[in-house]
Amino acid sequence: RPDPHQREVLIKMEASREIGGGVVLNKKEQLLDKKLYQMKQQEIAAPDFPPAMHFFKAKSLIDASPVFSILQKMPKGAALHVHDFSMVGVEWLVKNVTYRENCYVCFTNNSFVRFVFSSVQPKAASYCSTWTLLKTMREKYNTTELDNSFIRNLTLFTEDPDSDYPNQDVVWERFEQAFLVAYGLVTHAPVFKDYLYEGFRQFQMDNIMYVEIRALLPLTYELDGRKNSRDWSMRACQEVLQRFTAQYPDFLGARFIFTVHRGLNSTQAVQVVEEAMLLQRNFPDIMAGFDFVGREDSGNPLWYFKKALGLPEERGVQLPYFFHAGETDSEGTAVDQNMMDALLFNTSRIGHGFAMPRHPVVKELARKIGVAVEVCPISNQVLKLVSDMRNHPAAVLMAEGYPMVISSDDPALFGATGLSYDFYQAFVGFGGMKSNLATLKELVLNSLRYSSLSPTLKKKAIAALLVKWDKFVSETLL
Ligand SMILES: O=c1[nH]cnc2c1ncn2[C@@H]1O[C@H](CO)[C@@H](O)[C@H]1O
Numbered sequence: 001r002p003d004p005h006q007r008e009v010l011i012k013m014e015a016s017r018e019i020g021g022g023v024v025l026n027k028k029e030q031l032l033d034k035k036l037y038q039m040k041q042q043e044i045a046a047p048d049f050p051p052a053m054h055f056f057k058a059k060s061l062i063d064a065s066p067v068f069s070i071l072q073k074m075p076k077g078a079a080l081h082v083h084d085f086s087m088v089g090v091e092w093l094v095k096n097v098t099y100r101e102n103c104y105v106c107f108t109n110n111s112f113v114r115f116v117f118s119s120v121q122p123k124a125a126s127y128c129s130t131w132t133l134l135k136t137m138r139e140k141y142n143t144t145e146l147d148n149s150f151i152r153n154l155t156l157f158t159e160d161p162d163s164d165y166p167n168q169d170v171v172w173e174r175f176e177q178a179f180l181v182a183y184g185l186v187t188h189a190p191v192f193k194d195y196l197y198e199g200f201r202q203f204q205m206d207n208i209m210y211v212e213i214r215a216l217l218p219l220t221y222e223l224d225g226r227k228n229s230r231d232w233s234m235r236a237c238q239e240v241l242q243r244f245t246a247q248y249p250d251f252l253g254a255r256f257i258f259t260v261h262r263g264l265n266s267t268q269a270v271q272v273v274e275e276a277m278l279l280q281r282n283f284p285d286i287m288a289g290f291d292f293v294g295r296e297d298s299g300n301p302l303w304y305f306k307k308a309l310g311l312p313e314e315r316g317v318q319l320p321y322f323f324h325a326g327e328t329d330s331e332g333t334a335v336d337q338n339m340m341d342a343l344l345f346n347t348s349r350i351g352h353g354f355a356m357p358r359h360p361v362v363k364e365l366a367r368k369i370g371v372a373v374e375v376c377p378i379s380n381q382v383l384k385l386v387s388d389m390r391n392h393p394a395a396v397l398m399a400e401g402y403p404m405v406i407s408s409d410d411p412a413l414f415g416a417t418g419l420s421y422d423f424y425q426a427f428v429g430f431g432g433m434k435s436n437l438a439t440l441k442e443l444v445l446n447s448l449r450y451s452s453l454s455p456t457l458k459k460k461a462i463a464a465l466l467v468k469w470d471k472f473v474s475e476t477l478l
Pocket residue numbers: 083084085176179214215216259293294295296324327379383409410
C-alpha cells in the first residue's frame with residue numbers, strides 16, 4: 001500500500017507525466033497560467049458548460065468565452081490534420097463563389113443541391129433536376145432564403161443535432177453529401193486556386209503558421225468542361241502558396257498528403273500508390289505523402305491494401321504515410337487493426353487514434369517510435385457522437401503524456417474555423433483543470449515537431465513560433 005505521507009510526491013509524479021508536465025514556465029508564463037486557471041475555474045463552474053454539450057449548441061457559448069478569446073490569440077503552430085475542401089467557412093463559398101458568372105444549380109432527388117460552372121447549358125444528370133443558371137434563379141426567388149438553404153447543404157450545423165443526427169450512419173451520410181455539394185464549386189479551376197488561398201488566409205487569421213492538408217487533389221475543370229491534369233492541381237497549389245507566402249511572410253507554408261477513399265479495390269490502390277510515388281518524386285517540396293480517407297467502418301481495412309502499400313519499400317522509393325486509423329468504435333473487427341497496421345507500414349502519424357486507449361501494444365509501440373496521434377475533438381463530437389468532451393479518449397492519452405497534436409479535421413463543415421475551437425475542447429474539455437499553459441505550449445510545439453518539415457525547416461519554424469509565443473504571453477498579460 002502506498003504511504004499516505006507520499007501523497008504529495010505521487011500527485012506530482014502524475015502531473016509530471018501529463019502533456020506539458022516537463023515544460024518549465026518562466027515568470028511571465030506563470031502569471032498568465034494563473035490567470036488562465038482562474039478564468040477556466042469560472043467557466044467550468046458555469047451551469048452551461050460548453051464542452052459538456054454538442055458543439056453545435058456550445059458554439060455561441062464558446063464564442064463568448066474569455067478563455068476562447070485567449071486561445072484564438074495564441075500562436076498555434078501547425079494544423080496537421082485538415083481536409084482540402086473543409087478549410088474555408090461555407091459563407092465564403094455561398095456569398096463569393098456561387099455569385100460568380102456561369103454558375104448553375106440543380107436539385108437532387110434527395111433534396112440536396114449540386115453546382116457546376118459552365119459556358120453552355122450543362123447536360124442534365126439522372127440524379128438531378130435540369131440545371132438552372134443561378135443568376136436567373138436569384139432574380140425569381142428570395143435570395144437570402146436561397147443562400148441559407150445552400151449554407152445548410154454545405155455544413156452539418158443544426159440547432160438540434162441530437163434529433164437530426166441520431167446515429168453515426170446518418171451523420172456520415174450527411175457528411176459525405178456536404179462534400180458532394182461543395183465538389184462542383186471547388187473543383188472549378190479558378191475556384192480551386194481561390195479556395196486554397198482563402199483557406200490559408202482563414203488559418204493564418206487563427207494564428208496558424210503551417211498546414212498539412214489531406215487532399216483528394218481531384219481533377220479540376222474549365223468552363224468548357226475540359227479537365228486539367230493532376231500535375232496542374234499540384235502546380236496550382238505551388239503557385240497559390242508562393243503568392244500567399246509573399247503576401248503573408250509569417251506563414252511558413254503548406255504540404256499536401258495525397259488521399260483517396262478507402263472504398264477502392266486493391267488493384268485501384270496499386271495504381272493510386274504508383275501515382276502518389278510519382279507525385280512525391282515530382283513535387284517533393286509540397287508533397288508530404290499518402291493516406292486513405294472516408295468512414296473507416298465502411299471502408300476496406302489497411303491490411304487489405306498491403307500489396308499497394310508495400311510497393312514504395314519494394315522499389316526503394318520514398319512515400320511517407322499519414323494514415324487515418326482508429327476512428328472506429330468497432331472493437332475487434334478488421335478495421336480495428338488499422339492502427340497496428342499503420343505502424344507496420346511505417347506511418348508518420350496516426351489520424352484520430354480515437355481507439356488508441358483500447359490498444360495497449362499499439363500505444364506502447366507508437367510511443368517508442370515517436371508516432372503522434374492527431375486528435376480532432378470537434379470532429380469526434382460531430383461524427384462519432386461524443387456527447388461530453390470530458391469523456392474523450394484523448395483525456396487518457398494526455399494524462400500519460402502520449403505524443404499528440406490537436407487538429408480540426410473539417411472546420412468548415414462543423415461551423416468552426418482554424419484550430420481555436422478544437423483547442424478549447426482539448427484545454428477546457430478533456431484537459432479539465434489539469435491542463436495549463438504548459439500543456440498548451442507543448443501541444444503547440446508538438447504540431448511543428450511532428451510535422452513533415454525537414455529538420456532544418458522545423459528548427460526555423462520552432463524558433464519563429466517561440467518568438468510569437470513570447471509576444472503572445474506579454475500581450476495577453478497587459
Ligand atoms: O474524419 C474523417 N475521417 C475520414 N475521412 C474524412 C474525415 N474528414 C473528411 N474525410 C474525407 O475526406 C474527404 C475530403 O477530403 C471527404 O470526402 C471525406 O470522406
